[in-house]
Amino acid sequence: MKSFLITLLLFVVQFFSAQEELYANGVFNFEENKTQKIFTDQTRVRQQPNVSAQILDSLQSNQQVSIIKKDDTVLQLGQRNSNWYKVSYRKENKTLEGYIWGANLCIGYRNKNGYDFLFGISKTVNKIDKNFNQNYKQNIASVKVVEGNSLIDEVFFETGSGESLSYGTFTIESNHKLQNVDFTLKAIVSGEACGIAGYDQYILFKDKKLISLPQLMNVGDADVYHHSEEFIFPNDKGGIPNAFIFKMEEMEKDENDKEKVKRLSKTYLWNGSSYKLK
Template sequence: MKSLFTIVFLLIIQIFSAQEEVYANGIFNFEENKAQKIFTDWTRVRQEPNINSTIQDSLQTNQQILILKKEEKVLQLGERSANWYKISYQKGDKTSEGYVWGGNLAIGYRNKNGYDFLFGLTKTVDRKDKQFNQNVRQNVASIKVVEGNKLIDEVSFDTGSGESLNFGSFTIESNHKLKNVEFTLKAAVSGEACGVAGYDQYVLFKDKKLIALPQLMNVGDADVYYHTEEFIFPNDKGGIPNAFIFKMEEMEKDENDKEKKKSASKTYLWNGNSYQLK
């Protein structure tokens, strides 16, 4: 009898687990009737919004599309969860419609000096957490620079787990007075809940090349704890020529509600082509 109860209990757990709803990451929430771009090269266009549907076409990176409708169905691959979208697109003189998975679309895209820059997610991988001696799942993102439909360069970087994919942004900034740099790209993702890390990735653009700087991480838990990281560039207050300064500050309250703070900094030298730790 005890074995029977155990079997029934396990079946109930399996049923509830199967019914657990999957929610899309906020960064893959795209507006209807708005233009968007394909990020993943040779993204499959399907007849219906599911992974088993017939493939009717494939689209290259930087292909512009129009979002017609966001479907309710969500597909999770690794730590990435996104809705399916009904889209329309043009190839030559022909306009077609179909369905694509939102995780294959660009989180953000920009155009400058004749180049298109796209920010998106590429995959989920296992990374070794040395502190806890275990594997953790991490999403990998990248920034691509494209001229027409030709990929010029690409850099990749981690963006944490799915919890850190609630908000995303992609902007172009000045060269921050770094020698020979045309301008700077900044990609960012962050979560909604307390204690979920956000990540800022600065990338320099020069001579058709993308140069990723060390990644910045910020996290906080109400007024109990915070950890912040930032760069001080030459054009910032306190900046120095031909270098950028990494600054970290951390605060944690003890059992007596007393704040304990610590900070650190290090300087990276920039020679016009690359950087190195001073």
């Protein structure tokens, strides 16, 4: 009888777990009646908001679309959860409509000097933590530079798990007084809960090329623990010419509420086309 009750309890737990509502990642929350851009090449436009619906069209990266409405249906692929969106777009002098999965849209996009810069997340890959001998899933993001309909360059970088996808921003900054750099792009994703890491990715743009700098990670847990990373560029206070400085600070409180602080600094030299650790 006891064995039967245990089995019944496990079944009930599994049933309600399976019925748990699926929520979309915040970075894929797009406003209705706003313009967006396609990030993933060959994005399928469907008649209805599901993967079994008829395919009406296929859109290329950088195609502009208008968000008509957000559907309640959420699809999960890997570590990406997103609603479906009904969109309209222009193609061959016609206005067309259909549904696309929101994770195929850009998290952010910018235009400067005639180039379009797109930031999005294209896939989830399986990774192995060698320290614990465990498998885990990792999102892979990228930034593309597009001129017209032509992809000029693209760089890839990791963005953590789906828990880190609550917020996302994409900005264009100055050249930070780095030699031969036109300007700097900054892509950010972060979580909304304590203990969830956020990631900052700086990308230099020069001569139609994208150059990724080492990724920065920040995470905190109330006032008990924090780990912060930043770059000091030549135009920042404490910066030096032809280099950028990596700064890390980590604080953790022990059982006696005493703070243990660790700091690290290292310098990367920039020669006008590439960087190396000093």
